[in-house]
Amino acid sequence: MKFRFAISVFAALAMMTAVGCxxxxxxxxxxxxxxxxxxxxxxxxxxxxxDSAVKIKDDRxxxxxxxxxVPDFDLLMMDGTTLSxxxxxxxxxxxxxxxxxxxxxxQEMPHIESEIWLRHKDNPEFALxxxxxxxxxxxxxxxxKAIPVTYPLTLDPEGERFALFCEKGAGxxxxxxxxxxxxxxxxxxxxxEAEFASMVKLINDELAK
Numbered sequence: 581m582k583f584r585f586a587i588s589v590f591a592a593l594a595m596m597t598a599v600g601c602x603x604x605x606x607x608x609x610x611x612x613x614x615x616x617x618x619x620x621x622x623x624x625x626x627x628x629x630x631d632s633a634v635k636i637k638d639d640r641x642x643x644x645x646x647x648x649x650v651p652d653f654d655l656l657m658m659d660g661t662t663l664s665x666x667x668x669x670x671x672x673x674x675x676x677x678x679x680x681x682x683x684x685x686x687q688e689m690p691h692i693e694s695e696i697w698l699r700h701k702d703n704p705e706f707a708l709x710x711x712x713x714x715x716x717x718x719x720x721x722x723x724x725k726a727i728p729v730t731y732p733l734t735l736d737p738e739g740e741r742f743a744l745f746c747e748k749g750a751g752x753x754x755x756x757x758x759x760x761x762x763x764x765x766x767x768x769x770x771x772x773e774a775e776f777a778s779m780v781k782l783i784n785d786e787l788a789k
Contacts, residue, residue, distance in 0.1 A: 601679065601681070601682030601683060601684050601685060601751050601752050601753060601770075640750075640767075640769040641746045641747050641749075641750030641751070641769075642745060642746055642747075642750075642754075642767055642769075643745065643746060643747055644744075644745050644756075644764060644767070645764070645767070646764055646765060646766065646767060647763065647764065648763070648764050649761075649762055649763055649764070650665055650673075650756075650758050650762045650763070650764060651665075651744040651745070652664075652665065652666065653665055653740075653741050653744055655709055655711070655734045655741075656734055656735040656736065656737075656741075657732070657734055657735075658717055658720065658721065658732075658733065658734070658735065665762070666762070668707050668758075668762070669760065669761065669762050670705070670760050671704075671705050671706060671707045671760060672705060672706050672707075672757070672758065672759060672760060672783060672786045672787050673706075673707045673708075673709075673757070673758040673762075674692075674696065674706075674707070674708045674709075674755060674756070674757055674758075674783065675709055675711060675755070675756040675757075675758070676689075676692060676708070676709070676710045676711065676753070676754070676755050676756075677710075677711050677713060677736075677742055677745070677746075677752045677753065677754040677755075677756075678710050678711065678712055678713065678733070678752055678753055679712060679713045679714070679715060679752050680712070680715060680719055680720070680722070680723035680726075682751075682752050682753055684752075684753050684770050684771050685752055685753040686727060687771050688753055688771035688776070689710075689727045689729050690727060690729070691771075691776060692708070692729070692731065692755075693727070693728075693729045693730065693731060695776075695780050696708065696780060696783060697729070697730065697731040698730075700783070700787065701730075701731070703787060705760075705787060706783075706787060708731045708732070709731075709732055709733075709734050710729070710731060710732065710733040710734065711733075711734050711735075711736050711741055711742070712733050712734065712735055712736060713736050713739060713742055713752055714736065714737060714738070714739050715735070715737070716737070717735060720733050720735060753769075753770060753771060754767070754768060754769055755767070755768040755779060756768075757779065757782060757783060757786075759786060760786075765782065765786070766778075766779055766782055
């Protein structure tokens with residue numbers, strides 16, 4: 581009996597480890613082996629009856645796709661000021677959705693810091709902003725120190741910015757790369773070394789244009 585109980589506990593722990601970070605502290609995540617494929621698309625009914633109220637999601641929970649223009653929104657800075665995403669047109673932009681309770685985020689962020697931010701932070705044609713999901717400025721500040729990262733983290737206290745890109749209940753970590761026109765050119769989910777290397781190369785190639 582004790583042996584069977586121990587096996588059950590071990591299996592439950594293994595399953596938890598395989599699950600990615602959801603926006604409800606671990607819910608709605610997917611295994612790291614699933615996130616590279618674009619997957620099939622599913623229609624989600626909008627609030628209206630017109631075709632424009634119907635959005636498409638992929639199997640990673642995105643409701644935007646490569647080739648779309650970035651939705652119009654403001655980044656909320658730690659000091660309470662805002663920056664319109666439109667003001668970043670002309671730059672290659674990386675947006676990273678993250679959260680302090682997300683273990684995969686904590687795994688990926690040091691690589692973002694060392695392989696992307698420290699390399700390009702002085703390039704006026706590049707911008708990188710982390711967007712911390714549903715956390716207070718105090719938690720976000722401590723999060724940045726704990727990793728540590730020096731690239732700017734911004735706030736999304738109600739998840740409104742996240743909802744522009746992903747379906748309700750979808751998880752972090754996610755990276756969204758924009759070209760100089762504000763068009764989405766890459767979407768990632770969770771952390772995979774090969775995909776991350778592809779993202780680094782894409783950013784380097786875009787900046788070299």
